[in-house]
Amino acid sequence: MIIESSSRIASTADVVGELRARSSFVMVSHVKPDGDTLGAGLALGLALKKLGKRVHYFGQDPVPRNLRFLPETEFVARDLPPDLPSDALFVFCDMSDFSRAGEFLPAVDRENMLDIDHHLGNSLFGKLNYVLETECSTGAVVMHLLRGLEVPIDRDIATCILTTVMTDTGGFMHSNASAEALELAAELMRSGANKEEITEEIFLRKRVAATRLLGRIIEEMRFDHSGHYCYSFVDDAMLAQTGADGEDTEDTVNTLRGQDGVDVAALFKAIEGEIRVSLRSNGRVNVQAAAKHLGGGGHFRAAGLTFRGTLEEAFGAVDAALVAEGL
Ligand code: 5GP
Numbered sequence: 001m002i003i004e005s006s007s008r009i010a011s012t013a014d015v016v017g018e019l020r021a022r023s024s025f026v027m028v029s030h031v032k033p034d035g036d037t038l039g040a041g042l043a044l045g046l047a048l049k050k051l052g053k054r055v056h057y058f059g060q061d062p063v064p065r066n067l068r069f070l071p072e073t074e075f076v077a078r079d080l081p082p083d084l085p086s087d088a089l090f091v092f093c094d095m096s097d098f099s100r101a102g103e104f105l106p107a108v109d110r111e112n113m114l115d116i117d118h119h120l121g122n123s124l125f126g127k128l129n130y131v132l133e134t135e136c137s138t139g140a141v142v143m144h145l146l147r148g149l150e151v152p153i154d155r156d157i158a159t160c161i162l163t164t165v166m167t168d169t170g171g172f173m174h175s176n177a178s179a180e181a182l183e184l185a186a187e188l189m190r191s192g193a194n195k196e197e198i199t200e201e202i203f204l205r206k207r208v209a210a211t212r213l214l215g216r217i218i219e220e221m222r223f224d225h226s227g228h229y230c231y232s233f234v235d236d237a238m239l240a241q242t243g244a245d246g247e248d249t250e251d252t253v254n255t256l257r258g259q260d261g262v263d264v265a266a267l268f269k270a271i272e273g274e275i276r277v278s279l280r281s282n283g284r285v286n287v288q289a290a291a292k293h294l295g296g297g298g299h300f301r302a303a304g305l306t307f308r309g310t311l312e313e314a315f316g317a318v319d320a321a322l323v324a325e326g327l
């Protein structure tokens with residue numbers, strides 16, 4: 001019975017009730033944080049602070065340079081305060097499983113876990129699981145809670161939520177940029193969200209090193225499956241050559257996916273002894289299902305995984321997983 005009730009999706013009222021009942025919170029973002037995991041957690045954190053709650057932000061990896069303009073990011077840390085109350089609620093944003101928080105997060109009792117997400121195939125690991133797969137971003141999911149909490153949406157909260165919408169829709173370009181997503185964005189702009197700043201910081205301004213790295217990735221681009229599949233890689237040598245770092249690889253996979261005739265793209269990132277793979281699809285092939293074969297996850301059109309083995313083995317395994325999904 002317990003398993004049955006805990007595996008259901010919680011109602012907005014239940015989650016709002018839980019948030020009201022607790023006094024301390026840890027907003028947890030996933031490893032290699034993006035605009036959605038951070039924007040969603042920061043927005044809810046700001047709202048809870050307005051209600052007089054104590055809020056901490058846990059993030060195993062540093063906040064990427066292009067997201068440091070967001071409010072509260074200076075408080076995101078890898079350690080938790082020693083005096084954290086034992087009934088603090090850990091709020092996991094934008095992760096299909098709690099392991100995405102990373103190994104530095106201390107063990108958390110399921111009773112103290114709230115899972116807020118929009119991924120397909122969320123493992124429903126929390127006491128409460130507020131997973132709305134039809135929402136464009138986890139921030140859009142959080143918006144329902146902010147309405148339920150009746151917290152006024154100020155400029156900072158609006159900017160955090162608009163960041164989640166813009167990053168997860170690829171600047172309103174992906175298929176999840178629905179009419180509802182655009183309506184939400186309009187509402188957030190009316191609340192003072194700074195769309196110009198988000199656009200400049202996240203989408204327009206690039207480090208020169210990142211652009212040089214993109215050039216190298218494009219040089220290494222390969223095509224297979226009659227031109228429907230494009231893949232490339234980045235390794236430590238390419239980073240050293242261009243002066244770029246792992247953060248500068250964000251988004252380059254979309255350039256590969258955008259090549260004429262390409263349905264699916266993969267970028268293999270062999271950095272510091274780990275191989276991370278980013279997959280993108282135009283909607284013909286389900287890359288979330290392909291990633292899942294290899295222990296990863298994500299969305300139908302955008303997914304990722306960590307591969308254990310050599311780069312050549314990763315190329316082969318990902319190819320096979322994509323073929324199994326119809327590539
Ligand atoms: P990206 O390629 O931008 O790193 O990730 C694309 C999408 O896949 C994001 O929604 C991200 O949360 C998800 N994702 C990336 N890597 C993993 C992974 O290792 N496991 C799971 N479950 N999801 C992932």
Ligand code: MN
Pocket residue numbers: 036037094118137138168
């Ligand atoms: Mn997301």
